Amino acid sequence: MPFGQKREKMPFEQKPDQMSFEQKLWKGMQTLIWAVRPALLYLFLPPLLMSAGMALFGGxxxxxxxxxxxxxxxxxxxxxxxxxxxxxxxxxxxxxFEESGLELKRPDGRRIALLAATGLGLAVFFSAVITIIPFPGGLKESYRSSSDLLSSKTDLALAMISTVFLAPVAEEIVFRGYMLGRLLRWFTERQAILLSAVLFAVCHVSPIWVLYACLMGIMLAWVSIREDNTLYSIALHIGFNASVLPVSFMNGHPAWERLFFGSRFRIALIGGAALAMAVRAFEIWRKSDD
Structure with missing residues (x-):
C-alpha cells in the first residue's frame, strides 16, 4: 500500500476532480495545517517545559x-x-506505529546499516565543506551558536542520547511519519516531499543548517516512501547525527584533533573519503531492492 495511505483518514474526503480551484486551494491549506500539528507539538513542548522549569526553579x-x-x-x-x-x-x-508508518517486524539489518553509513558519511562531508568554505562571519557564527549543544561538558551524555537517538526517532515519526503521510493524502509525491523537507529545514533556524537540512529532508522523505517504512529514514537520520560522536571525542583530545583537523587539506581528504563512503553505501542500498 502506498506510503501515507494506510494511516489516519483525512478530516475531509471530497475528491479533487469534484472541486473548483478555490476549493482545492482551501483543502490544500487545510491539509498543510493538519500536517504540521504534530511538528508544532514537537517544537514547542521543550521551550514550554523549560519556561515552566525556570518559573519553578528560579534564580x-x-x-x-x-x-x-x-x-x-x-x-x-x-x-x-x-x-x-x-x-x-x-x-x-x-x-x-500505524499512524507514523513505523514497521518494526522483520527489518532488513543490512539495508538499515547501509543507510546509517550513508547518513554518517554525508554528515562528515557536510561538516568538512562548512569548515573549508569561507562563509561570511555571520553565517559561521550562527552555525556555531546552534551547534554549541554538545560543546559544554554539562549533560554531555544526555546530549549524546538526545542528539543521536531520541531526536532522529522523534523527528522521523513527526516529519516523515505524520507530516509526510498526511501531505501525501492530498499533494502529489513530489509536492509532499518538497513541502515536508522545507518545513523540516526551517525548524533548524541557522541558514547553514537550513540548507543541508532541506537536502537531507528530501532524501529522508524519499527513503521513507521507497521503503514504505519510517524505520529506514530513522536509520539514515541516526547515522547522520552519529557524526557528533567522533567529532566530540576528537575535540576533547587535542592530539587527535590536530591529527585529523590540523589542516584544511586533511579535512578535505576526510570529507572526500566520507562522501565516497556515503555514495557507495547508498548505491548498494538502492540496488539491493531492484
Missing part, C-alpha cells in the same frame, strides 16, 4: 538554564511529544 538567567539544563528539557519534551502522540493514536483506535 538563573535564561542563558544559564539553556546551558545547564537545555538537554534535559529537550529530551523530556521529545518523550512527552511521543507520549502524547501515542495516547492520541490509542484514543482514535489505532497505534503510533
Amino acid at each position: 538563573r538567567s535564561a542563558g544559564r538554564v539553556i546551558a545547564d539544563s537545555g538537554n534535559f528539557y529537550y529530551a523530556l519534551g521529545i518523550l512527552l511529544t511521543l507520549g502524547l502522540l501515542y495516547k492520541r493514536s490509542r484514543k482514535n483506535g489505532g497505534s503510533l
Whole structure:
C-alpha cells in the first residue's frame, strides 16, 4: 500500500476532480495545517517545559538554564511529544506505529546499516565543506551558536542520547511519519516531499543548517516512501547525527584533533573519503531492492 495511505483518514474526503480551484486551494491549506500539528507539538513542548522549569526553579538567567539544563528539557519534551502522540493514536483506535508508518517486524539489518553509513558519511562531508568554505562571519557564527549543544561538558551524555537517538526517532515519526503521510493524502509525491523537507529545514533556524537540512529532508522523505517504512529514514537520520560522536571525542583530545583537523587539506581528504563512503553505501542500498 502506498506510503501515507494506510494511516489516519483525512478530516475531509471530497475528491479533487469534484472541486473548483478555490476549493482545492482551501483543502490544500487545510491539509498543510493538519500536517504540521504534530511538528508544532514537537517544537514547542521543550521551550514550554523549560519556561515552566525556570518559573519553578528560579534564580538563573535564561542563558544559564539553556546551558545547564537545555538537554534535559529537550529530551523530556521529545518523550512527552511521543507520549502524547501515542495516547492520541490509542484514543482514535489505532497505534503510533500505524499512524507514523513505523514497521518494526522483520527489518532488513543490512539495508538499515547501509543507510546509517550513508547518513554518517554525508554528515562528515557536510561538516568538512562548512569548515573549508569561507562563509561570511555571520553565517559561521550562527552555525556555531546552534551547534554549541554538545560543546559544554554539562549533560554531555544526555546530549549524546538526545542528539543521536531520541531526536532522529522523534523527528522521523513527526516529519516523515505524520507530516509526510498526511501531505501525501492530498499533494502529489513530489509536492509532499518538497513541502515536508522545507518545513523540516526551517525548524533548524541557522541558514547553514537550513540548507543541508532541506537536502537531507528530501532524501529522508524519499527513503521513507521507497521503503514504505519510517524505520529506514530513522536509520539514515541516526547515522547522520552519529557524526557528533567522533567529532566530540576528537575535540576533547587535542592530539587527535590536530591529527585529523590540523589542516584544511586533511579535512578535505576526510570529507572526500566520507562522501565516497556515503555514495557507495547508498548505491548498494538502492540496488539491493531492484
